[in-house]
Amino acid sequence: MKRTRMLSLVIMSILNILLLAGCWNYREVDQLSIVAGVAIDKGIHEKYSLSVEIAEISGEKESETKSKTITVEGKTIFDAARNAISFMGKKLYWSHAKVVIVSREVAETGLVDILDWYNRDAETRGDIHILVSKGESAKEILSRKSTTEKVKSFEIDKMMENQKALSKTSPIEIWEITNELAAKGVGAISAAVDLEKSDGEEVPRVLGTAVFKGNKLIGFLDADETKALLFIRNKLDGGILAEDIQMNGIVESVSLEIFKSKTKVQPVVSNEEIKMKVSVETTVAIDEIEGTFNVIEDEGRKKLEKFAEESLKSQMENLIKKVQLEYGVDIFGFGTKLREEKPKAWESVSSEWANVFKDIKVDVNVKVHVKNSAMLSKPLEVGD
Amino acid sequence: MIKRFRRKDSTDRKGRQTDQKNKSMTTLKESLEENIAAFQNIFSKNETLIIRRFQNKYLSAAKCCVLYFDGMVNTEILNENIIQPILSNDLTDKISSINLLEELQYKVIVSNNVKIVTDMDQIVSSAVYGDTIFLLDGYAKALIIESKGWKMRSVDEPESSKVVRGPREGFTESILINLSLVRRKIVNPDLKFKFREIGERTRTKVCICYIEGLALESIFKELEQRLDKIQIDGIIDSGYIQELIGDAVFSPFETVGASERPDVIAAKLLEGRIALFVDGSPFVLTVPFVIAEASQSAEDYYNSYIFASMNRLLRMSAIILAISIPGLFLAVTTYHQEMLPTPLLLSISASRQGVPFPTVVSLVLMLVVFDVLREAGTRMPTPIGQAVNIVGTLVLGQAAVEAKLVSAPVVIVTALTGILTLMNINLIGPIIIMRFFLLFGAAFLGIYGLIFAFILVNIHLVTLRSFGVPYMMNLTSVKNHNGQDVWIRAPWWTMTLRPKIIAAKNLVRQTTKRKKGK
Amino acid sequence: MYKEQITDREAISMLLLFVIGSTLIIGIGGDAKNDAWIAGIAGILMALPIILVYSRISSLFPGKDLFDILTSILGKVFGKTVAVLYIWYAFHLGALVIRNFGEFINTVAMPETPMLVPMLCLGLVCIVAVRAGIEVLGRISTYLVFPLMAIIMIVQILAIPELKPNYIKPFLSQGIMPILKGGFSAFAFPFAETILFIAVFFSLKTKRSPYKVYFSGLSIAGVLILLLTIRNIMVLGDLLGRLYFPSHVAVSRINIGNFLERIEVSVAFVFIVGAFVKTGVCLFAACRGIGKVFNLTDYKPIVIQTGLLMIYFSYIVYDSIMEMRNWAFKVYPYYAFPFQVILPLVIWIAAEIKTRKKAKQC
Amino acid sequence: MIFLVLIVYAVLILYEFIPLYKQKQWPEFAANAVLGVLSLTVAILLSVEVKIPSPSKPISNVITSVFGK
Incomplete structure (x- = not known):
């Protein structure tokens, strides 16, 4: 008994050793070229042109991270990715990629091809950021010199991560956008990236939001609109509200830092009419007062809150109007909310949601609550 | 095949044994000179045999002789307590010469242990063991007078398991001293000792020790049966017996425990285990043995239970880590690179630049080198051992990395596993073997292979039994106080029951549950 | 023959691992989309009465396994025919589990490795375990259940930041039919598969044990499966129905502070352990059945060959993963229905009649 | 393989x-x-890459014909 049991172990080890010669998926780390990020453009000869940024470390003691960008063309994304072998010998390793940048042109023709491969393949991961380039070329963005990180893609990834404190773009990961594309009653959005002049050099800046209709890009929102969008989507985790406040005829600015914000979207159905109620509750802190208004005392603070509430409200209403008129895509997810809360009402309108959305009435309510005034308890005083 | 060899061997050995028996089969005669000649015949070509003839000054019938082996006896006892009283006292007025031998035994010889013996075998073996044989002319009997007096190591701190807190005595090579060390700790008539001899040629004394009323009879019987089956010419150390009575012959895991510390043995006896003392070995065996014992240290029971539990947990997790770290590293770096954080992946990738060997090969290589160094270090005299360590760790490791033979992470992994292995000194052997097994699993199928290998190891462990007791006993049980002394060491006031199965007869360890020293 | 005995705890662990094994990775109630969890509850509710039947059968014949029971109540010829059917079911089910595992490895981790290799490894491990006896399988379950539960719980907690509770709304959006369908498929896979445990429970100690084991094992497993299904829905949303291995993807979303991420492998551990126990039980049932049908004194000598056959069979059983998925959700519930419901009911009624008769005679 | x-x-x-x-x-x-x-036999057939028909196809055909898709 014991003998046979041991022997089955032995057989297994023999098998192991015999088969060890062909460990199929065995690959050493140094044989991989680690993809850090990828930019997708329209190809010149083929359908797609893939610019892949590869991260490398070289040097022995003082090792240095470097990046290299190569451009490959192919009929499909996967074809292009495999074509890279004919350029560099090593197979590209996708699991550590951080960003995908899609050029405007490609985004306008449709995202599905790209997203499908990214979600289907086992090596690629869904939890990476997707950006749409405002300029013509996505490759340009990856090939610029990076400022803080050695690898451009990592830098863009950091930008997206730290957006939380800024809220001027909507970071979105591939699986999220895939879900949104598939879901009924919500339009897809993604972050936008553009080249901007800074210190005489053109560097990429992540700012604004790309709006999709179906899977096709139809336009962009600017930074402030993005903030309003994030408010409505309840995706806002931070950022600054710079408010102009008018008192006694003089205009001065106050910066409010957003600590916490909670948005509730509630569909109201009455007499076949669908109305959305958006109520925002924001907790902010005074972080900067340009001037000498006393907005800290009760009276001034109330005023400040009111100003902030109103400006936020108008921003949101403007955005909703703009989106309804210009794009006609429900990027706020009102439809989803309706489906979740009032499935019956949704059933009746789901087939023509796009049209219904255009005329939907939205009731925006904003409540701003000033929590503190940072380190100073009073505005600075200017003597004579 | 193995069986066949064994059978052949044993018949061979029997042949030799009978041969030896014939030689000593002569019986004692009445004539002194004939007896001496017989002994000279038995111990021919043995020049350590010393024969001293002497006679009482007053009683000519008291013509006698002592035989002993040079260096084995305490000559003081011999001179002052045996030879002198017989030689110089006036025996005529004290005793009758009718039953002279017994008279001498009762009235003259000053010794704590004197026996009249006629069996030649017994005489020979006691003489060899350091007793003195006393022959008297006209009697076909001999006296065996205890006079053992060879040099022995004193009771000092055991090298193999030192403690900061706790008793510092360790077993010696003498079985009697060892027994006394345990006896002193358990002052109770229920502590039983049962002697037997094992080894056709060495006649090694072995003592089964247990506490009546605690130890399971079935285990005791099983142990006796297994000891009966041993047919070997010599036992030099308890290790022989450990292997001969062990359950799983093909397993790297020990199913018989061994300890050098009397306090440990006493504690195990109190838990209902059975101890086996072997003469000539400072390591006392205990059965049954479960894997949880391998990571228990004597000190756990003397230190604060919180600290002890932490140490215990560290040791237990060290076992798991020492087995799995190389495999895990290999699996992650060669199959599942996505599991690594990106910066780490980049730096591992950089460190592997220019290294020719695959990671498996370099890992196996380094692990073997580490074991070579360990093996070399343990046998070396201390100063040289240090040198070996320095050369091994610093020079070899550093140079290997610099010469691009292996990558730096591999060295780190090796060193880490090495240290983790050494945390459980009792399990070094199994850990090293299991580690390679898991490593090959990982090399074969990545983390999945590792998990398969892990399950196989588990299956093996589950099938193991030590004297009928499951080897993995209590590892996951919490009922009936069974799990109190496995992953942690519970406070003493809660350990009111002994582990089941081992001490199924009497589970109660403490009758009252006392807390807070009230 | 040495009498094998397992404790209640071992049996519960085994049942638990058996039920959650491959379910965790394939998921349940795919049709019902975000109502899959309701489908899960429906499946558990559907399983309860039949579990009662199983326990009753088991406890009516203490110390006897499924095949003994069959021959003793259905007669030699008919009993053996039904026994052959159950052997086939156990064999087939074991092969399906091995195949699931093979597909999982091949799709998720090692596309270049021939599928036979991981399947062979799993099969060999099972063979080793079953050869060592059901006791070993039971005991190893108790040891493996701990890391497994720990992993499930830790992953569950880590997934909390990724949860989006609104994905679970609206309830019953698709109507009741998909839920019933999903519930039925959850009933057939995995809950009612525990019919095979009647072949194992001969080794339980007491007569009451089958009830206890079935109910506590199933309730723990049911709660776990529900928790995981809810997690998957909340993490994946609509994507759920589109994935072959939803748990794997759901766990891959976990990202705690950029260092604790990509922990999908933990799911693989759970899957391997579960698949191991499930295949082991199937193999055991098949071997024991073959042993009983051929009147062998011991089933152990035939384990290796049966196991190898099972592995080969699993290799040829499907052409592709698409076929596997179609089979698992569409065909399997109907295919398994006779084995899981009809035959047990027949056996149960026959057994009741038989024992009543016996009681009257006494 | 066959060896x-x-x-x-x-x-x-x-x-x-x-x-x-x-x-x-x-x-x-x-x-x-x-x-x-x-x-x-099965092992040898597999190692020389003979396609062995699977029983799951007919079973699934029967079931889909009875219960519908």
Whole structure:
């Protein structure tokens, strides 16, 4: 008994050793070229042109991270990715990629091809950021010199991560956008990236939001609109509200830092009419007062809150109007909310949601609550 | 095949044994000179045999002789307590010469242990063991007078398991001293000792020790049966017996425990285990043995239970880590690179630049080198051992990395596993073997292979039994106080029951549950 | 023959691992989309009465396994025919589990490795375990259940930041039919598969044990499966129905502070352990059945060959993963229905009649 | 591949069949032999890449024809 049991172990080890010669998926780390990020453009000869940024470390003691960008063309994304072998010998390793940048042109023709491969393949991961380039070329963005990180893609990834404190773009990961594309009653959005002049050099800046209709890009929102969008989507985790406040005829600015914000979207159905109620509750802190208004005392603070509430409200209403008129895509997810809360009402309108959305009435309510005034308890005083 | 060899061997050995028996089969005669000649015949070509003839000054019938082996006896006892009283006292007025031998035994010889013996075998073996044989002319009997007096190591701190807190005595090579060390700790008539001899040629004394009323009879019987089956010419150390009575012959895991510390043995006896003392070995065996014992240290029971539990947990997790770290590293770096954080992946990738060997090969290589160094270090005299360590760790490791033979992470992994292995000194052997097994699993199928290998190891462990007791006993049980002394060491006031199965007869360890020293 | 005995705890662990094994990775109630969890509850509710039947059968014949029971109540010829059917079911089910595992490895981790290799490894491990006896399988379950539960719980907690509770709304959006369908498929896979445990429970100690084991094992497993299904829905949303291995993807979303991420492998551990126990039980049932049908004194000598056959069979059983998925959700519930419901009911009624008769005679 | 199969089965025969033969457990030996021959055939067929029809196709056909899709 014991003998046979041991022997089955032995057989297994023999098998192991015999088969060890062909460990199929065995690959050493140094044989991989680690993809850090990828930019997708329209190809010149083929359908797609893939610019892949590869991260490398070289040097022995003082090792240095470097990046290299190569451009490959192919009929499909996967074809292009495999074509890279004919350029560099090593197979590209996708699991550590951080960003995908899609050029405007490609985004306008449709995202599905790209997203499908990214979600289907086992090596690629869904939890990476997707950006749409405002300029013509996505490759340009990856090939610029990076400022803080050695690898451009990592830098863009950091930008997206730290957006939380800024809220001027909507970071979105591939699986999220895939879900949104598939879901009924919500339009897809993604972050936008553009080249901007800074210190005489053109560097990429992540700012604004790309709006999709179906899977096709139809336009962009600017930074402030993005903030309003994030408010409505309840995706806002931070950022600054710079408010102009008018008192006694003089205009001065106050910066409010957003600590916490909670948005509730509630569909109201009455007499076949669908109305959305958006109520925002924001907790902010005074972080900067340009001037000498006393907005800290009760009276001034109330005023400040009111100003902030109103400006936020108008921003949101403007955005909703703009989106309804210009794009006609429900990027706020009102439809989803309706489906979740009032499935019956949704059933009746789901087939023509796009049209219904255009005329939907939205009731925006904003409540701003000033929590503190940072380190100073009073505005600075200017003597004579 | 193995069986066949064994059978052949044993018949061979029997042949030799009978041969030896014939030689000593002569019986004692009445004539002194004939007896001496017989002994000279038995111990021919043995020049350590010393024969001293002497006679009482007053009683000519008291013509006698002592035989002993040079260096084995305490000559003081011999001179002052045996030879002198017989030689110089006036025996005529004290005793009758009718039953002279017994008279001498009762009235003259000053010794704590004197026996009249006629069996030649017994005489020979006691003489060899350091007793003195006393022959008297006209009697076909001999006296065996205890006079053992060879040099022995004193009771000092055991090298193999030192403690900061706790008793510092360790077993010696003498079985009697060892027994006394345990006896002193358990002052109770229920502590039983049962002697037997094992080894056709060495006649090694072995003592089964247990506490009546605690130890399971079935285990005791099983142990006796297994000891009966041993047919070997010599036992030099308890290790022989450990292997001969062990359950799983093909397993790297020990199913018989061994300890050098009397306090440990006493504690195990109190838990209902059975101890086996072997003469000539400072390591006392205990059965049954479960894997949880391998990571228990004597000190756990003397230190604060919180600290002890932490140490215990560290040791237990060290076992798991020492087995799995190389495999895990290999699996992650060669199959599942996505599991690594990106910066780490980049730096591992950089460190592997220019290294020719695959990671498996370099890992196996380094692990073997580490074991070579360990093996070399343990046998070396201390100063040289240090040198070996320095050369091994610093020079070899550093140079290997610099010469691009292996990558730096591999060295780190090796060193880490090495240290983790050494945390459980009792399990070094199994850990090293299991580690390679898991490593090959990982090399074969990545983390999945590792998990398969892990399950196989588990299956093996589950099938193991030590004297009928499951080897993995209590590892996951919490009922009936069974799990109190496995992953942690519970406070003493809660350990009111002994582990089941081992001490199924009497589970109660403490009758009252006392807390807070009230 | 040495009498094998397992404790209640071992049996519960085994049942638990058996039920959650491959379910965790394939998921349940795919049709019902975000109502899959309701489908899960429906499946558990559907399983309860039949579990009662199983326990009753088991406890009516203490110390006897499924095949003994069959021959003793259905007669030699008919009993053996039904026994052959159950052997086939156990064999087939074991092969399906091995195949699931093979597909999982091949799709998720090692596309270049021939599928036979991981399947062979799993099969060999099972063979080793079953050869060592059901006791070993039971005991190893108790040891493996701990890391497994720990992993499930830790992953569950880590997934909390990724949860989006609104994905679970609206309830019953698709109507009741998909839920019933999903519930039925959850009933057939995995809950009612525990019919095979009647072949194992001969080794339980007491007569009451089958009830206890079935109910506590199933309730723990049911709660776990529900928790995981809810997690998957909340993490994946609509994507759920589109994935072959939803748990794997759901766990891959976990990202705690950029260092604790990509922990999908933990799911693989759970899957391997579960698949191991499930295949082991199937193999055991098949071997024991073959042993009983051929009147062998011991089933152990035939384990290796049966196991190898099972592995080969699993290799040829499907052409592709698409076929596997179609089979698992569409065909399997109907295919398994006779084995899981009809035959047990027949056996149960026959057994009741038989024992009543016996009681009257006494 | 086929050599590997043959080697493995040779080892299996050594450690499975011979002990059974020696202990004269004839029913076990017979059952094992039947299964062994079956599995050896399948293994050889697989190793020479013969396509063996799977029973799941007909079963699924029957079931879909009865219950519908």
